[in-house]
Amino acid sequence: MQVGRQAHGDLERRDGAVADAVGDFVHRLRADRTNRALRLSPLREAGDNGDLYLAHPDARCMVLLLSTDGGDEMRVLAVRDGPRARDELARLTVEINPVSGAVEVVDQSEADATVVSLRDRATPLFARYDDRTLLDLGVVPSLLPTLREVTSQEQFEKLLTHNLPELTRDVLLALRDRADPEEVRRHITDKWRADEQVDPRDWARAARRAVSQAETDDDAVLGALGRSFDAWRLFLHPEQHRLATGDFKGSAKVTGGPGTGKTVVALHRVRHLVDRLPPGHSRAVLLTTYNTNLARELEQRLRQLGGDGLLRRVDVKSVDALALEIVQESRRELGRPLDDDAAMNLWHTVRVETGLLAYDADFLDAEFKHVVLANRCGAWDTYRRVGRSGRPRISTAQRHDVWQLVQAYKAHLDVAPRRTTYALIADRAAELEQHRMARTEEQARYKEEEQQGRDLVHREAGSGMWLRPRYQHIVVDEAQDLSASHWRMLRAMVRRGPNDLFLAGDAHQRIYGSRVVLSHQGIEIRGRASRRLTLNYRTTRQILGSANRLIRGAPFDDLDTGTDTLDGYRSVLTGLTPQFWRAPDRLTEMRAVATLIKERRELHGTAYSAMAVSVPDAGAAQEFANVLLREFDLPVVELGRDGVRSDADAVRIGTMHRFKGLEFQRVFLTSVGEGQVPHQRIEQYRDADPDRYRQEEQRARSLVFVAATRARDELVVTWSGRASRFLPPDADRTAHRATDLLRQEGPPSGSSGSAAA
Numbered sequence: 001m002q003v004g005r006q007a008h009g010d011l012e013r014r015d016g017a018v019a020d021a022v023g024d025f026v027h028r029l030r031a032d033r034t035n036r037a038l039r040l041s042p043l044r045e046a047g048d049n050g051d052l053y054l055a056h057p058d059a060r061c062m063v064l065l066l067s068t069d070g071g072d073e074m075r076v077l078a079v080r081d082g083p084r085a086r087d088e089l090a091r092l093t094v095e096i097n098p099v100s101g102a103v104e105v106v107d108q109s110e111a112d113a114t115v116v117s118l119r120d121r122a123t124p125l126f127a128r129y130d131d132r133t134l135l136d137l138g139v140v141p142s143l144l145p146t147l148r149e150v151t152s153q154e155q156f157e158k159l160l161t162h163n164l165p166e167l168t169r170d171v172l173l174a175l176r177d178r179a180d181p182e183e184v185r186r187h188i189t190d191k192w193r194a195d196e197q198v199d200p201r202d203w204a205r206a207a208r209r210a211v212s213q214a215e216t217d218d219d220a221v222l223g224a225l226g227r228s229f230d231a232w233r234l235f236l237h238p239e240q241h242r243l244a245t246g247d248f249k250g251s252a253k254v255t256g257g258p259g260t261g262k263t264v265v266a267l268h269r270v271r272h273l274v275d276r277l278p279p280g281h282s283r284a285v286l287l288t289t290y291n292t293n294l295a296r297e298l299e300q301r302l303r304q305l306g307g308d309g310l311l312r313r314v315d316v317k318s319v320d321a322l323a324l325e326i327v328q329e330s331r332r333e334l335g336r337p338l339d340d341d342a343a344m345n346l347w348h349t350v351r352v353e354t355g356l357l358a359y360d361a362d363f364l365d366a367e368f369k370h371v372v373l374a375n376r377c378g379a380w381d382t383y384r385r386v387g388r389s390g391r392p393r394i395s396t397a398q399r400h401d402v403w404q405l406v407q408a409y410k411a412h413l414d415v416a417p418r419r420t421t422y423a424l425i426a427d428r429a430a431e432l433e434q435h436r437m438a439r440t441e442e443q444a445r446y447k448e449e450e451q452q453g454r455d456l457v458h459r460e461a462g463s464g465m466w467l468r469p470r471y472q473h474i475v476v477d478e479a480q481d482l483s484a485s486h487w488r489m490l491r492a493m494v495r496r497g498p499n500d501l502f503l504a505g506d507a508h509q510r511i512y513g514s515r516v517v518l519s520h521q522g523i524e525i526r527g528r529a530s531r532r533l534t535l536n537y538r539t540t541r542q543i544l545g546s547a548n549r550l551i552r553g554a555p556f557d558d559l560d561t562g563t564d565t566l567d568g569y570r571s572v573l574t575g576l577t578p579q580f581w582r583a584p585d586r587l588t589e590m591r592a593v594a595t596l597i598k599e600r601r602e603l604h605g606t607a608y609s610a611m612a613v614s615v616p617d618a619g620a621a622q623e624f625a626n627v628l629l630r631e632f633d634l635p636v637v638e639l640g641r642d643g644v645r646s647d648a649d650a651v652r653i654g655t656m657h658r659f660k661g662l663e664f665q666r667v668f669l670t671s672v673g674e675g676q677v678p679h680q681r682i683e684q685y686r687d688a689d690p691d692r693y694r695q696e697e698q699r700a701r702s703l704v705f706v707a708a709t710r711a712r713d714e715l716v717v718t719w720s721g722r723a724s725r726f727l728p729p730d731a732d733r734t735a736h737r738a739t740d741l742l743r744q745e746g747p748p749s750g751s752s753g754s755a756a757a
């Protein structure tokens with residue numbers, strides 16, 4: 001018993017009571033198909049081996065059901081409510097998509113009515129494409145007659161408000177944007193294509209295909225058919241499904257732009273791996289990510305997906321928390337870990353003490369993590385010769401200075417009371433785990449030989465405690481920001497073999513780490529085990545368009561030796577064009593943002609907690625909070641290192657770094673002025689150190705890109721002074737003026753004007 005993708009779309013368009021009634025109906029039908037109280041009535045044959053039925057989950061709503069396998073399989077295809085529900089369901093066209101093999105539903109008369117009512121004499125919008133092309137790309141055949149009547153963008157937009165099959169919708173949007181059919185085939189159609197030849201009359205087969213199925217028919221998931229039901233828990237894109245359930249010879253990797261569901265895939269992957277574990281109580285799967293805040297978020301989403309039963313078999317931890325546990329377990333003296341700010345301050349101290357002021361703390365910190373520790377440089381001689389790809393070039397004399405600084409830094413940490421840093425903890429944890437894995441493998445070999453009856457009297461490995469690899473599978477989210485030490489540690493926590501490591505990440509969003517080539521860390525990802533997602537589920541096309549411009553043209557890696565692009569990256573959601581606001585000074589900017597927030601609450605009823613303000617640094621967060629709270633009486637809460645601990649209905653304020661991995665309905669990207677983004681301090685490197693300059697600029701781009709792509713429905717970009725070079729060249733000229741807003745107290749700030757998007 002299943003609920004189809006489009007039926008779920010129907011439920012989303014109706015109030016919660018309908019979803020509850022259908023959920024209840026599905027349960028009762030699963031329990032007993034012959035229950036007469038369900039009032040199933042035959043409608044017609046769907047084709048050779050499928051029949052359509054109607055049923056009344058309750059007095060208000062009706063469902064259309066597909067029955068196959070002699071009634072053993074039932075699927076809810078569509079849901080309608082109100083007095084015309086029966087007629088509406090009865091007239092639906094139900095067919096098997098010849099490309100994907102999915103069961104799809106179209107209301108031809110509803111679509112027709114939409115289009116005809118707006119018909120005019122202009123050239124049809126899709127005239128350029130013949131029927132064959134459209135069908136080959138996967139457009140559902142029964143929509144073609146209507147599609148041929150569409151002549152204006154308005155008609156098309158209206159058509160899109162119908163619950164169209166996903167493939168059709170995605171293809172048409174791309175064609176409307178004049179994508180080349182060949183590209184559409186490559187990026188969209190091929191991902192949906194069924195593995196075998198589709199027989200458009202075989203309903204039993206079609207109903208069983210993954211594209212027609214909900215991800216699971218778990219009771220827990222069907223029980224969730226209520227208000228707080230998220231599509232990602234049931235319906236994966238075929239490409240997401242392939243990754244989540246694939247069987248890989250070794251490690252596998254999913255990349256893709258923001259919002260393409262990489263985390264969703266990681267969560268489904270975890271469930272898939274747990275489902276296949278032999279019975280037991282161990283936490284055999286590790287799900288890890290960059291920081292605690294994100295780990296908490298993952299844990300919550302994993303619980304939504306599979307409940308406590310799933311969580312019992314999974315460790316969900318940030319990489320640093322994990323590393324700390326490993327080192328603590330070894331009972332070596334560790335020292336108090338410094339947080340990132342304190343670790344950075346120590347570099348400042350060391351610079352001053354050594355008088356080597358030419359090297360700034362940011363550079364030293366990165367050099368220490370991404371060159372010294374990454375390459376395990378224990379002695380000057382190693383550091384002197386180490387390759388440093390992806391880092392600014394420095395001379396041997398400079399290396400020598402840096403080495404002195406590193407020694408001074410370590411010496412400081414060792415002074416009692418001893419301290420350490422998370423980078424050092426990760427490095428130590430990697431070493432411990434590598435040692436542990438070596439022993440584990442030695443023991444395994446010993447056992448094997450013992451079984452073969454060899455003489456083992458002199459073998460040391462057999463003595464002591466028997467070790468097992470820490471985990472059977474490891475799944476990593478936000479992989480782009482992990483350091484080489486993290487990877488070494490993770491690599492050593494799982495035995496090499498099928499489905500050992502699964503990584504999700506996006507180099508365009510790298511804001512902490514430095515490029516790490518996975519194959520150099522013993523993580524081999526080959527051929528089909530590396531895939532890229534391209535459909536954004538979070539952000540509207542308009543927001544995406546602006547965000548993409550931020551990083552266009554810059555080169556990015558694929559977490560390995562190759563390069564990555566955002567080719568084919570798209571969204572099926574449409575919405576408002578991002579708004580651009582400029583102010584003469586910071587206070588006016590802050591007041592304008594407060595006014596815009598207030599207005600969205602009052603006019604659109606947006607919860608404060610669904611709005612977030614990004615600022616460049618902690619000081620600006622405080623300034624903004626003061627203005628919002630004191631002058632405008634708006635509740636605010638700071639987005640801290642560990643996220644927001646309360647559910648309070650308050651506007652989130654945080655630095656762009658804190659936005660990583662999160663999403664909000666409306667995002668206010670503030671202080672995007674020249675000199676602030678990227679920060680003017682990078683100018684010192686423009687001539688003196690072009691490598692460094694390029695890297696700092698790229699990191700700043702990625703940071704704005706991450707923050708901008710957190711927005712679901714609306715993105716508002718503000719600045720004081722001149723617009724950042726990352727914004728369009730005409731931004732200052734075309735942006736709204738904050739002074740106008742404050743003067744008139746009313747819109748133009750609503751949904752009306754678009755700006756330099």
Ligand SMILES: Nc1ncnc2c1ncn2[C@@H]1O[C@H](COP(=O)(O)OP(=O)(O)OP(=O)(O)O)[C@@H](O)[C@H]1O
Nearest residue numbers: 231232236237258259260261262263264537538661
């Ligand atoms: N198959 C799907 N159906 C419906 N919604 C989906 C699907 N996949 C993902 N989403 C939704 O898209 C949004 C983004 O998903 P997710 O957080 O997994 O993306 P991501 O690629 O990890 O993003 P980022 O890199 O920006 O952190 C979420 O709101 C999620 O619920």
